[in-house]
Ligand SMILES: Cc1ncc(C[n+]2csc(CCOP(=O)(O)OP(=O)(O)O)c2C)c(N)n1
Ligand code: SF4
Ligand code: SF4
């Protein structure tokens with residue numbers, strides 16, 4: 187058996203429930219590789235999720251895990267982190283979970299800069315419930331709730347997190363899996379809120395309706411579409427059409443929430 | 459550990475036949491059988507690059523090394 191699977195997954199729960207070719211398994215693989223690279227203490231990691239296909243990941247991951255309610259993973263994770271400031275807290279969330287129903291929790295977790303690493307499994311659709319559009323569905327894409335094409339403009343989750351005050355934000359894709367692993371590894375080392383947006387294919391609820399071909403075709407699309415942010419910024423405007431930036435959008439140090447909270451505790455104890 | 463010592467392995471019971479590993483293998487080593495399960499059709503051509511393992515969503519193909527023997 188794959189050594190990471192042996193060490194970090196609940197083998198009795200496999201094979202997992204995801205559809206053939208679903209990108210979510212590739213992301214879960216990169217998360218456990220990143221954890222292994224850093225030699226983190228397995229018994230001091232808590233993985234928290236909301237609801238969705240993506241949010242099923244912690245069920246397979248052999249750490250302390252919590253499967254919560256739709257959109258609320260960050261609220262639960264905030265509580266866990268405040269009660270256990272030394273614990274490594276990782277949130278796993280879908281694009282719908284993180285940016286629709288949980289969008290408010292997301293921006294405020296970023297603003298507080300609480301030391302949590304969030305991995306957004308972004309397949310630009312509500313996979314689990316059959317393909318309703320999410321806040322990241324591209325304009326004109328088809329969804330069960332947009333049979334003539336979505337007229338909404340999508341959120342850019344990595345940029346949203348950066349603007350909302352997160353210390354670290356980055357994006358990669360399951361095609362660029364080695365790069366994704368490195369970004370997750372980097373995010374896990376940040377003292378503050380870190381987010382990695384991982385673009386993932388949902389052949390069942392998105393690919394089929396949007397005639398995206400096979401899952402391998404969808405991976406080839408990621409290869410074509412996503413380019414490093416520095417290369418993107420050097421492109422003349424007309425060449426940027428159809429391209430999307432990936433890489434690190436932000437990596438800065440700000441006061442971290444649990445540390446600031448501890449300062450208050452220490453100060454009040456000192457006053458007595 | 460050098461790449462030559464790695465052994466390419468499959469776990470067909472976890473394979474869902476998505477074809478990603480077949481598509482991205484640079485040496486055309488892999489095939490799906492009539493049950494849509496992974497088979498190592500041309501093992502001698504494998505260069506042990508690990509691209510199949512990297513993007514298999516189901517952990518159903520991987521390179522195994524001696525280093526794993528003593529792990530639980
Ligand atoms: C409060 C609440 N509202 C709605 C739902 C129905 N629901 C379940 S999963 C989901 C969306 C999942 O989409 P996403 O987070 O993108 O995850 P994916 O399945 O695509 O990985 C919705 C709307 C729910 N479970 N709870
Ligand atoms: S519905 Fe989509 S997101 Fe859910 S398991 Fe299937 S492919 Fe993955
Ligand atoms: S290790 Fe590389 S060459 Fe060998 S089967 Fe996998 S992808 Fe093909």
Ligand code: SF4
Nearest residue numbers: 473474476477479514
């Ligand atoms: S990538 Fe994995 S699940 Fe897909 S065909 Fe290959 S071995 Fe099977």
Ligand SMILES: [Mg+2]
Nearest residue numbers: 280281311313
């Ligand atoms: Mg989704």
